[in-house]
Every structure is written in C-alpha cells, then in structure tokens.
Amino acid sequence: MDLTKILSVSGKPGLQRLIAQTKTGMVVESLADGKRFTAFAHQRISSLEEISIYTYGEDLPLKQVFARMFTHLSGQPAPDPRDPALDLRTFMEEIVEDYDQERVYASDIRKMVSWYNLLLLHGLVDAGEDEGPTGGEADAGASETQDTESPEQE
Numbered sequence: 467m468d469l470t471k472i473l474s475v476s477g478k479p480g481l482q483r484l485i486a487q488t489k490t491g492m493v494v495e496s497l498a499d500g501k502r503f504t505a506f507a508h509q510r511i512s513s514l515e516e517i518s519i520y521t522y523g524e525d526l527p528l529k530q531v532f533a534r535m536f537t538h539l540s541g542q543p544a545p546d547p548r549d550p551a552l553d554l555r556t557f558m559e560e561i562v563e564d565y566d567q568e569r570v571y572a573s574d575i576r577k578m579v580s581w582y583n584l585l586l587l588h589g590l591v592d593a594g595e596d597e598g599p600t601g602g603e604a605d606a607g608a609s610e611t612q613d614t615e616s617p618e619q620e
Contacts, residue, residue: 467592469514469529472497472585476510481584497584514581519574520566528578534561535582537593547580554579 471484473494482494482505491506505511518525535544538561545557551572558565558575585591 467529467533467590467594469532469585469590472514472590473505474512474514474517474581475505478503478505481514481581497588519562519578520569521562521564522566523564526562526565531562531578532582532585532591533593536586536591541586543586544579544582547576547583551575 473482473484475482475494478496480496480498482496485493485495485502487493488504491504491509492511493502494505495502514528517528519528519531545553547554554572554575555567557579558570582591
C-alpha cells in the first residue's frame with residue numbers, strides 16, 4: 467500500500483490525492499467528492515506515509531495500523547467513527563494493543579477510522595505491511611505524531 471500521494475491538508479476535510487506540483491503548492495483531488503483544488507505551500511500538508519501513532523515502544527506508522535485494521539476486519543469497513551469514544555478505544559486496543567492511551571486521543575482514533583474507511587472505499591488499503599492483527603512491534607516510522615488533529619496530528 468503506497469500512501470505517499472495521499473495527503474491530509476489542514477483546513478480541508480477528509481483526504482486528498484496528489485495530482486501535480488505547482489510553483490506555489492500542489493493540485494490535489496478530494497477522495498470524498500473528486501473536486502480538485504490547489505493546496506498552497508503555507509498550508510500544513512502531510513502525507514499519510516509520514517504519520518504514525520504513539521505506542522509505549524516505537525511509534526507505529528499509520529500504514530501498518532491500516533494494514534492491521536484490514537487484516538483484523540477481513541477487508542471490511544471499520545466501525546462508525548461517530549461511535550462512543552470507549553468503543554473506539556476498545557477497537558483500537560484490538561488493532562494496536564500497546565498504543566499510548568494518554569497521547570492518542572479519541573479524536574485521533576475517529577480520524578484514523580474515517581480515513582481507513584475512505585481508503586478502503588477507494589481500494590487503497592491492503593494487508594501488505596501487516597505484522598499480524600495485534601502485533602506490538604513497530605518498524606521505526608515517521609513520527610509526525612502530535613495528537614491534535616489526525617491520528618497524531620498532521
């Protein structure tokens with residue numbers, strides 16, 4: 467699963483796919499509605515490849531979290547992101563049993579679950595990087611995790 471061209475743009479809902487680079491930013495297309503717009507260089511833009519979640523060990527790349535979700539759910543959609551926070555935390559523990567519950571907020575889990583469902587809808591997620599549905603090992607991943615907006619802030 468290649469998430470390098472899948473982006474999160476601050477101030478824009480959902481995920482975007484990189485279409486082209488420009489002098490002042492990049493042209494992106496929303497995965498939700500297919501609309502294209504320019505994301506400017508002054509906006510905070512994060513590739514999903516760079517985002518990871520906090521664990522009690524090394525941070526776990528979001529790509530591996532999605533692979534674990536895919537395996538755990540047998541390729542089916544994740545629970546509704548609007549489910550109660552306790553249910554989402556329980557679901558997250560099934561996926562990544564050693565995630566840092568103090569630094570990964572319910573809002574991060576909601577965003578992660580909604581992103582997973584959107585990527586699954588577009589066929590962009592698979593079990594390719596999976597180490598097992600509940601493994602606790604993390605490859606040294608990008609640590610763009612700052613827990614405010616995305617699963618570890620974007």
